[in-house]
Amino acid sequence: MAPAAGDDETEPRFSVGEWVRVLEVEPTGNPRTPNYVRGQVGQVTASHGVVDNPLDHRDPYPPLYTVVFEAGKVFDRRSTDLVSVDLHEEWLERAAPAWHQEG
Amino acid sequence: VTSGHHEPHMKDVEAHVAAVESDLEYFRTKRLEPRVFVLVRRGVLSFDDLLRAAADVPRLTVEKEQPEGEARIRALEERLDSFIRDVACVSLTQLASGRIVIDDVRKERGDYDPYLRIAKRAHEGPLEQRIEQLERQLADSAHLVKVLRHALLATGEVTKERLDDQRRAVEGQGHRNGARIVARAWVDPQFKRRLITTGREAVRELGIPPGRLGRLGVAENTDDFHHVVVCTLCSCYPHDLLGNPPWWYRSDEYKQRIVEDPRGTLRDMFGLDLPLDQQVMVHDSTSDVRWMVLPKRPPGTDGMSEEQLAQLITAESLVGTAEALTPSRSPGRSS
Numbered sequence: 001m002a003p004a005a006g007d008d009e010t011e012p013r014f015s016v017g018e019w020v021r022v023l024e025v026e027p028t029g030n031p032r033t034p035n036y037v038r039g040q041v042g043q044v045t046a047s048h049g050v051v052d053n054p055l056d057h058r059d060p061y062p063p064l065y066t067v068v069f070e071a072g073k074v075f076d077r078r079s080t081d082l083v084s085v086d087l088h089e090e091w092l093e094r095a096a097p098a099w100h101q102e103g
Numbered sequence: 104v105t106s107g108h109h110e111p112h113m114k115d116v117e118a119h120v121a122a123v124e125s126d127l128e129y130f131r132t133k134r135l136e137p138r139v140f141v142l143v144r145r146g147v148l149s150f151d152d153l154l155r156a157a158a159d160v161p162r163l164t165v166e167k168e169q170p171e172g173e174a175r176i177r178a179l180e181e182r183l184d185s186f187i188r189d190v191a192c193v194s195l196t197q198l199a200s201g202r203i204v205i206d207d208v209r210k211e212r213g214d215y216d217p218y219l220r221i222a223k224r225a226h227e228g229p230l231e232q233r234i235e236q237l238e239r240q241l242a243d244s245a246h247l248v249k250v251l252r253h254a255l256l257a258t259g260e261v262t263k264e265r266l267d268d269q270r271r272a273v274e275g276q277g278h279r280n281g282a283r284i285v286a287r288a289w290v291d292p293q294f295k296r297r298l299i300t301t302g303r304e305a306v307r308e309l310g311i312p313p314g315r316l317g318r319l320g321v322a323e324n325t326d327d328f329h330h331v332v333v334c335t336l337c338s339c340y341p342h343d344l345l346g347n348p349p350w351w352y353r354s355d356e357y358k359q360r361i362v363e364d365p366r367g368t369l370r371d372m373f374g375l376d377l378p379l380d381q382q383v384m385v386h387d388s389t390s391d392v393r394w395m396v397l398p399k400r401p402p403g404t405d406g407m408s409e410e411q412l413a414q415l416i417t418a419e420s421l422v423g424t425a426e427a428l429t430p431s432r433s434p435g436r437s438s
Contacts, residue, residue: 032389034335036362048318051391064391066320071365071385081365082384086320086392 012063013089018044020067021095022087033091037083041095042069045084062089070098115372119176120233122354123183124226127237129338129353131244132221134190137212139251144211145202148254156254162246175234180350182241187347189248191273198260280311281345281395282416285427286409289400298397299323306344314343320394322386324423329381330396331369331423333361334388341393349418361385361424373424396423403430 014020024039046066067087072079142148170178213220224240226233255261284306288295297305302319306312319341322330334340338353351357360368365383369375377383386394398420404412407430419425 032336032391034362034387036335048392051318061391066392068384071363075363077364079364079366080382082382083362083365083387084384085387086389088391 012047012049012065014044014047014065014092014094016044016047019095019097020044020065020092022067023091023093033087034085036074037067037069037085037087040069040074041098042067042085043098048086064088065092067092073098116173116176117230118354118356118372119180119351120230120237121226122351122356123176123179123237124233125355126183126350126353127186127241127244128223130187130190132223133212134194134208135244135248135251136221137208138194139247141207141211142251145200145207147198147200147202147260148251148258152254152258153250156250156257157246159257160246160249160253163242179234179237179241182245184350186241186245186248187350188270188273189245189252192266192270193248193252193255195255195261195265195269198255200260278346278416278418278421279413280306280309281418281421282413283309283409284311284345284395285397285416285421286412288397289404289412290409295323295397303344311344314341316341316343316393317390318392319344320386320388320392321397322384322394322423323397324399324426326399327380327382329369329377329383329423330386330394331361331365331383332386332388332394332396333358335359335362336387336389339388339390339393341395345395345421346418348422349424352422362387369424373419375425395421398423398427401427401429 019041020043021041022033022037022039044065045068048064048066051061051064065087066084068082068084070079071077071081071083074083139148139153143150143153209215211219226236228236252266256263256266284298287309288298294305294308297308299321302321303313317339322328322332324330332340333352335358338348340348340352342348357368357372360372362385365385366377369377369383388394398416400412401415404415415428415430417425417428420427
């Protein structure tokens with residue numbers, strides 16, 4: 001999915017409180033997205049901006065967010081627990097709030 | 104029901120054995136053997152150097168008389184811990200010949216090319232047999248790391264002093280820094296705020312180097328929230344800052360269970376039964392944001408000094424699989 005309009009790739013597209021869906025298709029680039037959240041909808045709880053990683057020898061990553069998911073929904077079980085995952089923007093698209101999803 | 108801070112996760116012996124198996128295989132195939140290959144490939148050491156060193160290094164045999172039951176598993180875990188420390192001690196990137204960089208090992212162990220990955224061994228059969236097999240395999244790998252160390256010394260690639268320095272650095276990496284950070288946050292709300300907002304920058308105030316492994320995420324436990332940390336993709340942890348996580352942090356068992364059923368896993372694996380009105384949140388760490396838990400300050404600690412408070416903080420409590428100790432349960436350290 002191409003980034004939205006605005007050519008500054010370091011400018012975060014999402015803000016805290018917004019709902020996002022994790023893409024299921026693997027984008028080229030950073031593979032650090034756990035399988036279990038692919039396709040899931042969560043809420044952005046923190047925006048970390050562009051994080052450079054001294055251990056990898058790649059170009060700077062797109063902005064990074066903390067996104068919180070409901071464990072019960074993700075794993076299809078009765079649970080009120082939450083799972084928080086840090087995800088890069090290239091993996092995310094805007095979504096309707098989780099309570100509008102059929103789940 | 105909680106027992107002493109080392110005991111709670113001994114409920115499922117098979118899970119402990121499985122964790123040691125996967126941990127040993129991880130350190131053997133990702134940290135130790137690829138390093139040997141890189142050194143040979145770069146001409147730093149030859150196979151002959153290693154064979155000569157092997158002849159000089161006595162081989163520890165597996166003792167016939169092993170402790171029984173849980174004690175035997177604990178002995179295995181301790182040997183694994185000591186093996187992991189030994190591997191860290193020989194993982195030096197600056198050698199006399201200057202012919203090795205960190206990235207070589209990443210390539211060699213197959214991070215970028217699955218063809219290069221070293222095969223992991225299968226562990227099958229009855230538990231007793233798996234334990235015996237593990238004891239032998241641990242002895243083998245422990246021997247290899249000692250041989251490597253000896254060969255590096257014998258060829259002049261490292262000095263004894265350099266290795267001693269490295270060992271001091273590795274062993275100083277306990278969770279003591281993490282404990283100091285938490286203790287300060289308990290007594291100084293301003294520091295706590297700086298820690299949560301600026302992360303690594305704040306720890307400079309304690310004379311602790313902030314390290315450089317990604318952002319530090321700080322998840323504060325309260326009456327309403329209990330946080331717990333995992334890294335399902337690998338085993339990311341702010342270990343440059345807090346020291347190594349407990350050994351099971353790298354086990355597949357923990358990774359899978361804690362994320363699928365956080366509350367149930369805390370109860371079943373760690374004996375931590377949380378009140379239902381406390382929401383449980385798991386943080387799946389990545390190398391970009393590495394999470395630590397700021398445990399709740401236990402009751403009955405008013406008036407305790409920062410140093411005394413630091414004694415209450417265990418490596419488990421920094422991951423969130425245990426609460427901080429209460430004063431009566433802290434290791435009795437006579438002053």
